[in-house]
Amino acid sequence: MKRSQDYQLTARPVVSFSDEYPAGYTDPYHSHERAQLSYAVSGVLRVTTDDGSYVLPPNRAIWIPAGVGHTTSCRESVKFHAVYIDPAFDALPEKCRVFEVSDLVRALIGEVISFHQPYPEEGREERIVRMLLDEIPRMPRVDINVPMPEDNRILRVCRLILDNPAEHSDIDHWAAVAGMGRRTFTRAFKNQTGMGLATWRMQVRLMHALSLLHAGLPITSVAYNSGYESPSAFTSVFHRSFGFTPSHYLARQASGA
Template sequence: MLDFSSTVFGVDRREYLPIACRPVHAYEDKFPLGYVYPEHTHDRAQLSFSLSGVMSVMTEDANFILPPGRAIWIPANTSHQVASRSAMHFQIVYIDPGIGEQPESCRVFDVSPLVRGLIHEIIGFDLNYDMQEREGRIVRLLLEEVSRVPALSVRVTLPQDTRLRQVCDAILANPSDDREISDWSEIAGMSRRSFTRHFKQETGMGLAAWRQQVRLMEAAARLSEGETVTSVALTVGYDSLSAFTFAFQRAFGMSPSVFRAK
């Protein structure tokens, strides 16, 4: 269940309680740089949209980065933690799981003008709205759009094995760490062969590819925060600016400079 008993940043969350009793409710809020909302769950699906600032969302099996203009769908009862990589301005919509056809897994997507407008309309719903009227049609159209738009490959799958997880946590904390598989397997207390086999089984890719995914997600976050392309490339562990640009272009469909400008 949602917890509206606390006060955060001077805003009494209990003011949302009457709205939260409705099958769909939404609001707009801000988090300061470095704020972490601890691991929690909701009995409703959650759609979070970053208006400005960079949001990090971690579930039990994946880590997501949301720069401005992107949203994440989190199914009901999915444990997750949210952290603000920079001062954030965001919108959230909560939807009862019984309403419409809803995605069954987390997905990140670019927010279209239509989705942005639908979220804005839901935030403005009157307390006594009727789901059988216009409001219900707006919510169902939003769900249709969330399911229809292409999901972006901006997730890093996390292993369940605690030995592998400590390695992944270390790389997430410092993506530029370029230690070899033999070093990481020793840290995990596993043979190189066993480490390699289990890592691929649990994440779907080898360590080098997984680490590159982490580096590119970190790069996207830093570019969204305004850092220069050269600075970001060096910070996340690339020795060559051209290699960074090529990898980023292949992953995001645009160059780092274009992404930063957007």
């Protein structure tokens, strides 16, 4: 199967393909000459850019503008679809965004995947491509991400928390990791991320919990593996953040709601 870099040389402005990552896979830091729209068909992807870290449960998509460096990783095996789009097209998002994938967009991507490359520049294929491009800016945005800092000292802390969301070290520990005093670290962290350490870590834990829920772990296991003291504490935070309980969330996902 061709990898994404093979598609950069295509003569057509839009191409799409399906691929799979094995459990534990990490795609090293890279960027593309084209804009990228990717979504997980099964499993959960984590995409990290210089500006943020994003989690993609099934049927959520991420838009990555051309030239934006990123890494992609997964804890369990993932099947995904990816679309690469010439950045010359107008009215496309200029920043990374996570979207809900509508039934129409899912079907359009499926059609583009089936095209023989290079597809005819006029006719059915071109009309489908145009419809897909029209729908991308209209997809509803979903904010499941955490901002990443530019300061390398704060970035070191953020990467360690992303790698182990259940870690319970206090702010003094993380200030020491950053090589800062407590007050300096607290102020710098908020300046760099727009939120305090506790709020940022809560967002990371929720992102991690979503991955574990989609991997099929029981809610009790998800709670403890995500750093919560009890399933009830996890359910409370989850409900406050998303508007429904973890079990209701999974039911909605299963029904396609």
